[in-house]
Amino acid sequence: MFPKPIETRGSGAVLRYQLILPIALIIWLLPLIAIFLTSIRPGSDINAGNVFGWPSDFLLLENYKAVFTESKAWLYLKNSFRITIPTVIISVALSCLAGYALSVYRFRAALPLFFIFVAGNFVPFQILMVPVRDFSVQTGLYDTITGLVLFHAAFQTGFCTLFMRNFIKALPHELIESARIEGVGEFKIFFYLVLPLVRPAIAALSVLIFTFIWNDFFWATVLIQGDHGLPITAGVRSLNGQFVSQWHLVSAASLLAAVPPVLMFFIMQKHFIAGLTLGASKG
Amino acid sequence: MNTAVQSGDAQQSWYQRNRFAITPWLFLAPAIFFFTLYVIAPIFQSIWISFFEWDGLGEKKWVGMGNYVELMDDDRFYTSLKNNIWWLVLYMLAVPVGLAIALFLNQTVTGIRIYKSLFFFPFVISQVVVGLIFTWFYNPDFGIVGIVWEFFGAKPPAILADENLVTFGIIFAGLWPQIAYCMILYLTGLNNVSPDQIEAARLDNAKGFGMLWHVILPQLRPATFIAVVVTVIGALRSFDMIAIMTGGGPYGSSNVLAYFMFETSLSEYGFRMGYGSAIATVLFLIMLVYISYFLWRMYQDEKGA
Numbered sequence: 001m002f003p004k005p006i007e008t009r010g011s012g013a014v015l016r017y018q019l020i021l022p023i024a025l026i027i028w029l030l031p032l033i034a035i036f037l038t039s040i041r042p043g044s045d046i047n048a049g050n051v052f053g054w055p056s057d058f059l060l061l062e063n064y065k066a067v068f069t070e071s072k073a074w075l076y077l078k079n080s081f082r083i084t085i086p087t088v089i090i091s092v093a094l095s096c097l098a099g100y101a102l103s104v105y106r107f108r109a110a111l112p113l114f115f116i117f118v119a120g121n122f123v124p125f126q127i128l129m130v131p132v133r134d135f136s137v138q139t140g141l142y143d144t145i146t147g148l149v150l151f152h153a154a155f156q157t158g159f160c161t162l163f164m165r166n167f168i169k170a171l172p173h174e175l176i177e178s179a180r181i182e183g184v185g186e187f188k189i190f191f192y193l194v195l196p197l198v199r200p201a202i203a204a205l206s207v208l209i210f211t212f213i214w215n216d217f218f219w220a221t222v223l224i225q226g227d228h229g230l231p232i233t234a235g236v237r238s239l240n241g242q243f244v245s246q247w248h249l250v251s252a253a254s255l256l257a258a259v260p261p262v263l264m265f266f267i268m269q270k271h272f273i274a275g276l277t278l279g280a281s282k283g
Numbered sequence: 284m285n286t287a288v289q290s291g292d293a294q295q296s297w298y299q300r301n302r303f304a305i306t307p308w309l310f311l312a313p314a315i316f317f318f319t320l321y322v323i324a325p326i327f328q329s330i331w332i333s334f335f336e337w338d339g340l341g342e343k344k345w346v347g348m349g350n351y352v353e354l355m356d357d358d359r360f361y362t363s364l365k366n367n368i369w370w371l372v373l374y375m376l377a378v379p380v381g382l383a384i385a386l387f388l389n390q391t392v393t394g395i396r397i398y399k400s401l402f403f404f405p406f407v408i409s410q411v412v413v414g415l416i417f418t419w420f421y422n423p424d425f426g427i428v429g430i431v432w433e434f435f436g437a438k439p440p441a442i443l444a445d446e447n448l449v450t451f452g453i454i455f456a457g458l459w460p461q462i463a464y465c466m467i468l469y470l471t472g473l474n475n476v477s478p479d480q481i482e483a484a485r486l487d488n489a490k491g492f493g494m495l496w497h498v499i500l501p502q503l504r505p506a507t508f509i510a511v512v513v514t515v516i517g518a519l520r521s522f523d524m525i526a527i528m529t530g531g532g533p534y535g536s537s538n539v540l541a542y543f544m545f546e547t548s549l550s551e552y553g554f555r556m557g558y559g560s561a562i563a564t565v566l567f568l569i570m571l572v573y574i575s576y577f578l579w580r581m582y583q584d585e586k587g588a
Contacts, residue, residue, distance in 0.1 A: 001473075002494065002499050004490075005390060007391075007392075018392055021392075029404060031417065032404065032408075034416075034427065035416050052430065097311070097313060097314060101306070104307075105306065105307040107307055113311070115578050116318075117314075118578065119578060120318060120323060120326075123567060123570060124520060124541060127326050127329045128329070129549075130325075130328075131328035131329055132325050135320075154320065154321035154322060157314050157317060158322065187306075211407060217409065217522075218545075222545075222549065236409075236415065237527060250419075251419075254411075254412045254416065258408045258412050262404070262408070264407075265407045273471065277468055277509075
């Protein structure tokens with residue numbers, strides 16, 4: 001292990017380390033701690049210059065309730081779920097199929113196709129913006145959640161296929177070979193043999209895509225116009241305009257926007273990190 | 284009846300004979316369809332549109348290289364390009380800083396797991412939220428910057444309103460989640476460093492920085508590669524923070540190509556889709572350098588495998 005385990009330097013070093021850890025963490029998360037403290041203090045504190053001190057009053061419930069009653073935060077949150085969940089389902093489903101085809105079958109187009117999915121995943125959003133917006137306007141998908149979901153799902157298919165293909169490629173190929181010799185059809189092999197084996201990859205992709213899409217701001221701005229479809233990220237921005245200089249409410253709304261991905265990360269931490277660090281440990 | 288059965292047999296055996304050639308395309312069809320429609324085709328359409336003057340609604344007017352010629356004379360373009368280079372260079376700090384934090388946290392004391400996940404927090408939060416937090420942090424009247432400066436008896440600068448500081452202020456905010464990302468990549472990498480090699484190196488009296496440089500870093504190369512790739516992409520994609528924190532201002536001084544493109548084609552500054560597409564094409568070409576390098580590396584790996 002590198003660096004040397006701290007235990008080998010005696011109990012004094014361990015104690016020192018355990019003392020430094022929380023201090024380092026507080027400094028690292030200072031922006032978040034500050035915004036949380038702001039979100040539970042009365043607005044008058046900020047005007048009085050009490051921003052980083054102890055709140056003069058704790059208004060956790062009041063402030064967060066105010067966000068919901070005085071703005072459309074609830075609608076924005078609901079929209080975020082309506083955008084995120086279908087996107088996750090579609091892109092993961094498409095990439096399971098595509099990843100399977102690209103890893104199990106040997107055909108000449110397999111590698112070039114795989115590279116196209118990988119490359120497409122890295123292009124800047126702006127090169128897609130004008131045609132995608134135009135296409136959505138032409139087909140009546142502009143300013144609808146369906147239109148946004150279809151785009152997100154298509155774009156995320158690139159990353160998901162990269163992930164799935166490499167995951168399936170690492171499975172023992174003999175399993176599939178022996179099923180073929182037994183005379184099991186190709187579709188049955190996919191559904192009954194491969195799908196159960198890629199469950200960890202599906203979990204990892206789902207949390208990752210959930211976080212990516214939840215945090216999307218650009219495409220929501222480009223493809224959605226009205227409050228009826230704006231997700232919470234774009235919503236927080238318009239709340240920022242609505243609650244001018246009511247920093248306690250803006251902070252509360254921002255933290256609300258962060259809660260679902262943070263929860264997702266904590267619950268599915270193992271899968272999340274496995275997905276994110278794909279390739280980081282491969283030799 | 285007999286013939287019908289026979290032709291059914293023939294059909295099935297035709298599929299049976301060709302199933303390894305046909306099935307992959309059946310599996311691929313939906314993904315290829317969507318990906319072509321929404322990702323591949325639009326790239327070429329954008330490049331095509333960049334040769335026109337177009338407001339997004341009316342007739343397109345062919346201007347040839349006109350948009351590119353105009354771009355070469357546009358000060359806003361050079362400001363954005365310069366800022367993009369600053370982003371690329373300074374964003375790279377996320378890689379060594381992420382490594383440093385990973386080395387700091389790579390211990391086994393009780394509770395370390397929860398510390399690792401809390402350090403990772405900034406990456407999970409939306410950039411919109413990060414941008415808002417830092418806008419507020421930088422506020423000279425009541426932000427932390429104001430407090431720190433006043434503590435030293437200086438007049439706090441209005442970072443986001445200062446043409447010379449604004450880009451650095453935004454990059455600094457952007458580094459926060461990016462460092463967390465690099466940190467988690469290195470933590471995973473460190474987990475997989477071969478203990479035998481470390482022991483062998485320790486017997487050879489290697490330690491500290493020499494050990495890190497000669498023994499550990501070579502083994503962390505896959506992690507470093509991914510960290511650099513995601514950081515470059517993050518730097519060139521920077522959009523959310525700029526939109527939230529400054530909207531490209533003051534006077535366009537914090538603009539980057541991604542935001543400049545958006546502003547040109549879809550905002551109160553006009554709907555110049557053709558000109559916007561030309562900016563997007565330039566950004567795409569810059570990214571293409573990195574994409575090609577990444578694909579080339581992947582191709583080497585595939586050949587080796």
